Amino acid sequence: MNSPTNSNQDRNANRWPNGSLETRFMCRVEISESCWIWKSSKNTAGYGRTNLMGRGHKTQFAHRLSWELFVGKINDGMNILHTCDNPSCVRPSHLSIGTQSDNIVDAVRKGRHRNTKKNSCKNGHPLNGSNLVMRGKSRACRICRNANSLRLYYVGKVK
Numbered sequence: 320m321n322s323p324t325n326s327n328q329d330r331n332a333n334r335w336p337n338g339s340l341e342t343r344f345m346c347r348v349e350i351s352e353s354c355w356i357w358k359s360s361k362n363t364a365g366y367g368r369t370n371l372m373g374r375g376h377k378t379q380f381a382h383r384l385s386w387e388l389f390v391g392k393i394n395d396g397m398n399i400l401h402t403c404d405n406p407s408c409v410r411p412s413h414l415s416i417g418t419q420s421d422n423i424v425d426a427v428r429k430g431r432h433r434n435t436k437k438n439s440c441k442n443g444h445p446l447n448g449s450n451l452v453m454r455g456k457s458r459a460c461r462i463c464r465n466a467n468s469l470r471l472y473y474v475g476k477v478k
Contacts, residue, residue, distance in 0.1 A: 341388055343371050347381075354403055355410035357381040365406035385409035386416070398422050404429065 347359040347369070357367030359381070367381025386399045389411040393399065400422050403413040417425075426432040439445055440460035452459045 340371060344369075344381075344384065344388060348409060353410075354405050354408040354413060355385075356405075357407045357409050361407060367407055367409060381409050382406075382414055385411055386414055390414070390416075400425060404431065 347357060347367075349356045349358050357369075360368045362368055368378055369381050369384055370376060370378045371384065372379070380399070382401065383393060383399050386393060393416065396418070397416050398419055398421070400415045400417050401408055401413060402415055403410075405413070408414075423432060437446060437458075440463055442460070442463055444450055444460045444462045446458055446460060450461045452461045452464055
């Protein structure tokens with residue numbers, strides 16, 4: 320006769336196998352024709368989160384674990400980038416390794432970076448044409464910049 324503990328273990332073993340890390344990882348993935356979608360825990364941005372390494376280990380992103388399992392080691396300071404732009408995807412062929420700068424350049428190129436979507440400044444002036452000023456890699460509003468310069472000029476004159 321099975322004890323209740325054994326039957327609970329059997330049920331959980333079918334749901335979440337105790338096999339290799341790869342087996343436990345793949346049990347949480349839905350494979351489609353394009354992406355491998357992480358079906359377990361996700362953060363608010365849709366990136367998979369996992370603690371498959373066990374207690375005492377830091378929770379990590381599922382796409383980073385996928386890279387480590389199926390491709391190789393991730394050096395310090397390197398990011399894993401999604402070429403498919405699906406944060407839940409953990410398919411190794413949809414991932415690439417790069418720096419944070421590479422990630423931002425990729426986001427800007429694809430129009431996903433938050434500042435590339437802005438078409439006006441915080442005061443509502445358009446950020447295009449003659450009103451657009453580039454400061455290094457940043458965009459600024461010429462009207463607001465000139466108003467700020469005048470304000471600073473006259474504040475200096477009052478003293």
